[in-house]
Amino acid sequence: MQYGYFDDQRREYVITQPDTPLPWINYLGCQEYFGLISNTAGGYSFYRDARLRRLTRYRYNHLPLDQGGRYLYLRDDESGRYWSPSGAPTNCDLERYSCRHGMGYTVIGSVYQGISAHTRYFVPLDETLEIWQLTVINQRARPAWLSIFSCVEFCLWDAQDDATNFQRNFSIGEVEIADGVIYHKTEYRERRDHFGWFACSEPVEGFDTQREAFFGPGRGWERPLVVEGGESANSVAHGWAPVGSHHVRLRLEPGETRQVQFVLGYHENARDQKFDPPGSQILNKKTVRPIIARYRDAAAVDAAFCRLRTYWDGLLSVCQVETPSVHANRMVNIWNAYQCMMTFNLSRSASFYESGVGRGLGFRDSNQDLLGFVHMAPERARQRILDLAATQYPGGGAYHQYQPLTKKGNNEIGGNFNDDPHWLILGVAAYLKETADWSILDEPAPFDNEPGSEQPLYEHLHRSFRYTLERLGPHGLPLIGRADWNDCLNLNCFSETPGQSFQTTTNKDGKVAESVFIAGLFVLAARELAAIACRRGAAADAQRCLDAAARMTETVKAHGWDGAWFVRAYDDFGRKIGSKECAEGQIFIEPQGFCVMAGIGLDDGRARQALDSVRRHLATPHGIVLQQPAYSRYYPHLGEISSYPPGYKENAGIFCHNNPWIMIAEAMTGNGDGTFDYYLRINPSAREPISDVHCNEPYVYAQMIAGRDAPAHGEAKNSWLTGTAAWNYYAATQWILGIRPEYDGLRIAPVIPEAWAGFRAVRKFRGVTYNIEVHRQGPGNRVSLRVDSQPLAGDIVAPPADGRAWVAVEVAIG
Numbered sequence: 138m139q140y141g142y143f144d145d146q147r148r149e150y151v152i153t154q155p156d157t158p159l160p161w162i163n164y165l166g167c168q169e170y171f172g173l174i175s176n177t178a179g180g181y182s183f184y185r186d187a188r189l190r191r192l193t194r195y196r197y198n199h200l201p202l203d204q205g206g207r208y209l210y211l212r213d214d215e216s217g218r219y220w221s222p223s224g225a226p227t228n229c230d231l232e233r234y235s236c237r238h239g240m241g242y243t244v245i246g247s248v249y250q251g252i253s254a255h256t257r258y259f260v261p262l263d264e265t266l267e268i269w270q271l272t273v274i275n276q277r278a279r280p281a282w283l284s285i286f287s288c289v290e291f292c293l294w295d296a297q298d299d300a301t302n303f304q305r306n307f308s309i310g311e312v313e314i315a316d317g318v319i320y321h322k323t324e325y326r327e328r329r330d331h332f333g334w335f336a337c338s339e340p341v342e343g344f345d346t347q348r349e350a351f352f353g354p355g356r357g358w359e360r361p362l363v364v365e366g367g368e369s370a371n372s373v374a375h376g377w378a379p380v381g382s383h384h385v386r387l388r389l390e391p392g393e394t395r396q397v398q399f400v401l402g403y404h405e406n407a408r409d410q411k412f413d414p415p416g417s418q419i420l421n422k423k424t425v426r427p428i429i430a431r432y433r434d435a436a437a438v439d440a441a442f443c444r445l446r447t448y449w450d451g452l453l454s455v456c457q458v459e460t461p462s463v464h465a466n467r468m469v470n471i472w473n474a475y476q477c478m479m480t481f482n483l484s485r486s487a488s489f490y491e492s493g494v495g496r497g498l499g500f501r502d503s504n505q506d507l508l509g510f511v512h513m514a515p516e517r518a519r520q521r522i523l524d525l526a527a528t529q530y531p532g533g534g535a536y537h538q539y540q541p542l543t544k545k546g547n548n549e550i551g552g553n554f555n556d557d558p559h560w561l562i563l564g565v566a567a568y569l570k571e572t573a574d575w576s577i578l579d580e581p582a583p584f585d586n587e588p589g590s591e592q593p594l595y596e597h598l599h600r601s602f603r604y605t606l607e608r609l610g611p612h613g614l615p616l617i618g619r620a621d622w623n624d625c626l627n628l629n630c631f632s633e634t635p636g637q638s639f640q641t642t643t644n645k646d647g648k649v650a651e652s653v654f655i656a657g658l659f660v661l662a663a664r665e666l667a668a669i670a671c672r673r674g675a676a677a678d679a680q681r682c683l684d685a686a687a688r689m690t691e692t693v694k695a696h697g698w699d700g701a702w703f704v705r706a707y708d709d710f711g712r713k714i715g716s717k718e719c720a721e722g723q724i725f726i727e728p729q730g731f732c733v734m735a736g737i738g739l740d741d742g743r744a745r746q747a748l749d750s751v752r753r754h755l756a757t758p759h760g761i762v763l764q765q766p767a768y769s770r771y772y773p774h775l776g777e778i779s780s781y782p783p784g785y786k787e788n789a790g791i792f793c794h795n796n797p798w799i800m801i802a803e804a805m806t807g808n809g810d811g812t813f814d815y816y817l818r819i820n821p822s823a824r825e826p827i828s829d830v831h832c833n834e835p836y837v838y839a840q841m842i843a844g845r846d847a848p849a850h851g852e853a854k855n856s857w858l859t860g861t862a863a864w865n866y867y868a869a870t871q872w873i874l875g876i877r878p879e880y881d882g883l884r885i886a887p888v889i890p891e892a893w894a895g896f897r898a899v900r901k902f903r904g905v906t907y908n909i910e911v912h913r914q915g916p917g918n919r920v921s922l923r924v925d926s927q928p929l930a931g932d933i934v935a936p937p938a939d940g941r942a943w944v945a946v947e948v949a950i951g
């Protein structure tokens with residue numbers, strides 16, 4: 138069953154009924170001001186940091202689930218009937234409801250009793266504000282007298298404090314109202330120099346800023362007293378809960394169309410210019426007034442919207458493909474690329490599953506995210522890499538997370554996740570391959586943000602490399618620390634206390650438990666570092682890396698091979714995890730993917746065997762589960778993984794993040810059909826027809842789909858902010874379509890299904906547009922290339938030496 142359809146021409150997903158199985162959301166904003174918006178206009182906004190600068194309030198896990206947002210009410214002033222054109226919160230019987238989620242904007246609207254009303258929500262580029270552009274059309278045969286009421290509930294900035302500290306917060310709310318603009322200035326009197334504002338393009342009939350006055354006692358979003366009565370109370374908030382509401386009256390002739398803009402913004406004043414007149418307590422509005430004036434003008438709003446479209450067209454144009462698969466096309470060309478930009482912007486901070494008050498930016502997460510967006514925003518990738526490197530410890534380890542506002546490592550979580558340092562090497566390698574900007578390696582970056590500790594990025598990478606060599610366990614495999622990629626495999630934790638964090642409790646000395654996954658990751662990272670060192674002319678460094686990688690490969694073969702697949706780890710007792718010797722958890726996905734990606738076993742058949750074992754034991758129609766058999770009970774020596782009921786999350790859920798590792802491994806062994814089959818199993822667009830089972834949005838990846846041990850097998854959770862976005866994008870573009878940046882140029886080495894006659898792609902790479910045409914000539918994956926009609930040896934197309942901005946690459950495959 139479907140709840141909408143893809144409009145690929147417009148790069149939109151169109152939702153045709155408000156009652157989707159879960160809120161289906163989109164993001165507004167791509168620089169500093171961000172918002173989440175559901176298909177019924179639920180959600181909230183913040184400036185840069187979802188916890189510390191929350192503009193509007195949102196109550197997670199509400200009943201109904203998605204309540205509170207950017208709501209407009211329309212009221213027929215003749216009949217007194219009122220409704221929300223976005224569905225929520227009044228839930229009237231709307232006609233022709235639709236929600237169009239597009240690139241950085243959402244349009245929601247409907248028709249109700251002859252009145253058509255659609256609102257376009259977006260954040261203009263280079264502004265810290267959002268626009269709600271409402272278009273109302275009177276489709277009746279007679280004039281319509283309408284009232285419009287807007288409403289937002291302001292958050293008192295720190296979302297965590299806002300949701301808990303009521304003894305203080307109910308007494309501090311403050312607003313000002315001037316020229317129809319509502320200014321939210323709680324705490325501005327003291328240490329804050331920022332405020333929120335909410336304006337309307339039309340003269341307002343009235344306003345409200347005190348929540349209880351607008352809603353009335355005992356009422357909620359679905360039945361505000363003021364809307365029911367058709368008259369604002371002109372309330373001025375003191376303490377309690379400030380809101381922003383305007384009342385606008387319209388008279389529309391039959392067939393008449395009117396546009397009204399509401400604009401919600403964030404603004405900062407210089408410390409010494411906070412008040413006007415100076416010395417007063419009155420907010421200085423001079424600096425923000427020109428901005429407000431600009432967006433009261435509909436033409437300026439339209440122009441801002443066009444700029445936003447051009448921005449997204451530009452980003453997406455870096456890689457556009459035309460394959461025989463509509464699902465691959467729309468994910469690669471539109472939605473997966475878009476999701477990669479969102480994970481870059483927000484990491485794992487704010488979604489409908491991440492409440493914005495928890496995690497900052499994860500070290501491993503952000504490095505992996507680079508794989509998906511570096512081609513679209515290389516300069517931002519550069520900055521991200523340097524920020525990440527600055528949260529590394531001098532010993533090579535890294536803070537597991539850092540706060541985006543301060544860019545400082547998060548002390549509560551600390552480090553000792555022993556996989557973390559290597560993701561930096563992979564992130565930097567991806568950046569270098571895309572840009573050839575070798576200067577980044579000489580860029581000084583501090584350790585632990587400590588001034589004076591700066592070392593070139595290149596040195597940071599070597600500390601990452603050495604970190605593992607200084608932490609080897611009894612079998613010579615890397616010690617796991619608090620956890621590796623699998624945050625929930627906590628082998629040094631042994632927790633029996635409810636509520637204790639599995640990630641930060643360490644009550645074993647950590648000298649025994651080892652990770653085969655980190656071994657694979659280490660081999661891959663060491664090889665990358667060797668390639669980097671080699672190109673810097675540091676031959677001795679390169680050799681050291683290659684030797685260590687070779688030794689680790691032998692160790693994996695000796696102690697990390699279980700006969701038909703790679704072992705997962707050794708526990709604190711030195712016993713195997715992910716082995717046929719285990720009662721549960723006999724085979725895990727992660728080492729099969731990463732060891733093969735690192736090249737281990739490609740030469741002796743083990744890779745093929747491991748992948749066949751994955752197919753036999755872990756593959757389901759909904760994707761590949763993380764391990765089998767699922768853990769049926771809690772095991773303190775394994776940690777959080779066994780805390781989940783079977784089939785969910787890390788306990789045998791389909792963790793979509795690591796499915797692409799298997800796709801890439803399959804591609805490396807030349808299995809085009811197998812790779813694409815796995816790709817489609819978790820591709821959201823391919824799952825659209827089973828939206829009632831999948832439940833999450835059909836246009837973005839979810840972190841997890843319930844595994845075969847779960848009653849709800851096939852149901853997705855945690856959409857949007859997940860490493861799944863980058864890895865699937867990377868697998869699809871670089872390994873299936875095989876358009877792969879390398880240090881020396883763009884490699885074209887597709888591993889596509891036998892049935893494909895070929896595909897076309899346009900890829901911008903280091904300032905050159907590559908027009909690529911692939912034609913199948915027979916089975917298999919052997920390629921021969923012609924560049925601008927001249928045969929080329931090998932499969933790497935270097936950017937043309939003569940500075941041309943365009944090359945034509947013909948690829949014969951088979």
Ligand code: GLC
Binds near residue numbers: 502859860
């Ligand atoms: C989550 C985390 C990621 C971790 C994964 C597996 O996606 O963000 O860091 O690797 O879970 O536990």
Ligand code: GLC
Binds near residue numbers: 496625640777787
């Ligand atoms: C929880 C989640 C896991 C995540 C971890 C780190 O354990 O289940 O997916 O990686 O938290 O925050």
